[in-house]
Amino acid sequence: xxxxxxxxxxxxxxxxxxxxxxxxxxxxxxxxxxxxxxxxxxxxxxxxxxxxxxxxxxxxxxxxxxxxxxxxxxxxxxxxxxxxxxxxxxxxxxxx
Amino acid sequence: xxxxxxxxxxxxxxxxxxxxxxxxxxxxxxxxxxxxxxxxxxxxxxxxxxxxxxxxxxxxxxxxxxxxxxxxxxxxxxxxxxxxxxxxxxxxxxxxxxxxxxxxxxxxxxxxxxxxxxxxxxxxxxxxxxxxxxxxxxxxxxxxxxxxxxxxxxxxxxxxxxxxxxxxxxxxxxxxxxxxxxxxxxxxxxxxxxxxxxxxxxxxxxxxxxxxxxxxxxxxxxxxxxxxxxxxxxxxxxxxxxxxxxxxxxxxxxxxxxxxxxxxxxxxxxxxxxxxxxxxxxxxxxxxxxxxxxxxxxxxxxxxxxxxxxxxxxxxxxxxxxxxxxxxxxxxxxxxxxxxxxxxxxxxxxxxxxxxxxxxxxxxxxxxxxxxxxxxxxxxxxxxxxxxxxxxx
Numbered sequence: 195x196x197x198x199x200x201x202x203x204x205x206x207x208x209x210x211x212x213x214x215x216x217x218x219x220x221x222x223x224x225x226x227x228x229x230x231x232x233x234x235x236x237x238x239x240x241x242x243x244x245x246x247x248x249x250x251x252x253x254x255x256x257x258x259x260x261x262x263x264x265x266x267x268x269x270x271x272x273x274x275x276x277x278x279x280x281x282x283x284x285x286x287x288x289x290x
Numbered sequence: 291x292x293x294x295x296x297x298x299x300x301x302x303x304x305x306x307x308x309x310x311x312x313x314x315x316x317x318x319x320x321x322x323x324x325x326x327x328x329x330x331x332x333x334x335x336x337x338x339x340x341x342x343x344x345x346x347x348x349x350x351x352x353x354x355x356x357x358x359x360x361x362x363x364x365x366x367x368x369x370x371x372x373x374x375x376x377x378x379x380x381x382x383x384x385x386x387x388x389x390x391x392x393x394x395x396x397x398x399x400x401x402x403x404x405x406x407x408x409x410x411x412x413x414x415x416x417x418x419x420x421x422x423x424x425x426x427x428x429x430x431x432x433x434x435x436x437x438x439x440x441x442x443x444x445x446x447x448x449x450x451x452x453x454x455x456x457x458x459x460x461x462x463x464x465x466x467x468x469x470x471x472x473x474x475x476x477x478x479x480x481x482x483x484x485x486x487x488x489x490x491x492x493x494x495x496x497x498x499x500x501x502x503x504x505x506x507x508x509x510x511x512x513x514x515x516x517x518x519x520x521x522x523x524x525x526x527x528x529x530x531x532x533x534x535x536x537x538x539x540x541x542x543x544x545x546x547x548x549x550x551x552x553x554x555x556x557x558x559x560x561x562x563x564x565x566x567x568x569x570x571x572x573x574x575x576x577x578x579x580x581x582x583x584x585x586x587x588x589x590x591x592x593x594x595x596x597x598x599x600x601x602x603x604x605x606x607x608x609x610x611x612x613x614x615x616x617x618x619x620x621x622x623x624x625x626x627x628x629x630x631x632x633x634x635x636x637x638x639x640x641x642x643x644x645x646x647x648x649x650x651x652x653x654x655x656x657x658x659x660x661x662x663x664x665x666x667x668x669x670x671x672x673x674x675x676x677x678x679x680x681x682x683x
Contacts, residue, residue, distance in 0.1 A: 238316075238320070239313045240313060242312070242313055242316070242329070244330075244331050244332075244333065263331070264329060264330045265316075266327060266329075268326060270320050
C-alpha cells in the first residue's frame with residue numbers, strides 16, 4: 195500500500211468518522227470476561243498450543259496467552275477462542 | 291456460525307491430527323471454507339478437532355501437502371445413527387410393520403350398535419346397513435357419506451321416521467326413531483249384550499248394536515239387552531246397561547269378638563347364619579310366654595349391591611294375649627251390613643251403588659246375631675254373548 199493511498203484513507207476516516215477496522219483492515223477483538231475471545235480480520239494461525247495462540251494479522255502478529263485454550267470455531271476471517279485467557283499481546287506493528 | 295442441529299443432521303467426526311505442521315493445516319482448512327470446530331491442542335503436539343463427514347473426505351490432499359496424519363476418534367449425527375440402524379434392519383422393519391398394522395386396524399369399523407329400535411329387530415337394521423356398505427371390518431374410508439347413509443337407511447327401513455348414523459373412532463352407532471303406528475284393533479266376533487241378573491233397567495246406552503229394552507223395563511237373567519243383529523247384518527254390539535238388582539244376604543255376626551294384642555313383653559334371640567344354617571349366639575333359655583309371635587329380621591353382609599349368604603339374624607319373641615271385645619247388638623248389625631256391602635261392590639264392580647237396604651228378619655241366638663237383609667243395588671248388568679252361527683240341520 196503506497197504512502198499516498200494510506201494518507202488518503204486516514205484522512206477519510208478522520209473526516210467521515212468511519213470505524214477504522216473496516217477501512218484499514220485492522221483486527222477487531224471482542225473479549226468476554228477472561229473466557230471467550232472473538233477475533234475478526236486475522237490472517238491465519240501461526241502457533242497453537244494449550245498455553246498460547248499466535249495469529250497472523252495484516253500487520254504483525256497477535257499472541258493470546260492463557261491455559262486450556264481451545265479454538266471453538268475457525269473461519270477464513272474469524273476465530274473464536276475459549277479457555278482461561280491471561281494476556282493479549284500485539285507484536286511487530288509498523289505504526290500505532 | 292454453525293447450528294448444532296444442522297451439524298448433527300449432516301453428521302460430524304471427531305479426528306486426532308498428528309505430525310507435520312498442524313497450524314498450516316488449520317489455515318488451509320479455513321482458507322478452503324471447510325468448517326472445523328472444537329480445536330483442542332494436546333500436550334504431545336497433536337490436536338483434536340471436529341468436522342463434517344462430507345468435509346472429512348476433502349481432507350486427504352491437504353494432509354499430503356502438510357504432512358499430517360489423521361485418525362477418526364468418534365462419530366456422531368444422523369448418518370451414523372442410520373448406519374447403526376441399518377445393522378438392525380429387521381427390528382426396524384418389524385417396528386414399521388407394527389405401526390402399519392395398528393394404523394390399519396384403527397381404520398376398520400369394529401362395532402356397529404343400533405339404538406332406539408323397539409319394534410324393528412336389530413338384525414333387520416344390520417342387514418340393510420350391510421347392503422348399504424356398513425358392516426364390521428369394513429374400511430372407514432370406504433364408507434358412504436354419513437348423511438347419504440342415514441337417508442338410505444331411513445328409506446329402506448319401513449316404520450322409521452328418522453335414522454342417524456354417527457361414527458366415533460372405530461364404532462358406528464345407528465340411532466333410530468321409530469314412527470308411531472296406530473294401534474291395531476282386536477278382532478272380535480259379532481255378539482249380543484245380555485243381562486246378568488233379573489233387574490229393572492235404569493240406564494241404557496248402545497254404542498253399537500240394536501237396543502232391545504228401554505229404561506224402566508223389567509228384564510230376566512239372560513235376556514238380550516243390545517242385539518248384535520242390526521240392519522240385516524251382524525255387529526259387535528257395545529254399550530253400557532245399568533239396572534236395579536235385588537240381592538238377599540244371610541248374615542251372622544258374633545257378639546263377642548276375639549282379638550290378639552301384644553302385651554309388651556318380649557325376648558330377643560340373636561343368630562349368626564351361613565346360608566341355611568344358623569347358630570344361636572344370644573337369648574338362650576326357654577320362652578317364658580304361653581302365647582307369642584316371632585318376628586325374624588335378617589341383616590346380611592352386603593358388598594355394594596351384593597348380599598352375601600352370611601349375616602346376623604335377630605328374632606324377637608313377642609308375648610301376645612287374646613282380648614275379648616263385646617259388641618252391642620246394634621254395632622253387630624251395622625258391622626254385618628257393612629261387610630255385606632263390601633261384598634256387593636267386590637262381586638258386581640266398583641261402580642255398583644247400594645240404593646237401599648231392608649232387614650227382613652233378625653234374631654239373637656248363641657251369642658250371635660242372625661239376619662236376612664235385602665239390598666237394592668244399581669249395577670252394570672251387561673254381559674257379552676257371541677252370536678253362534680247355525681251350522682244347519
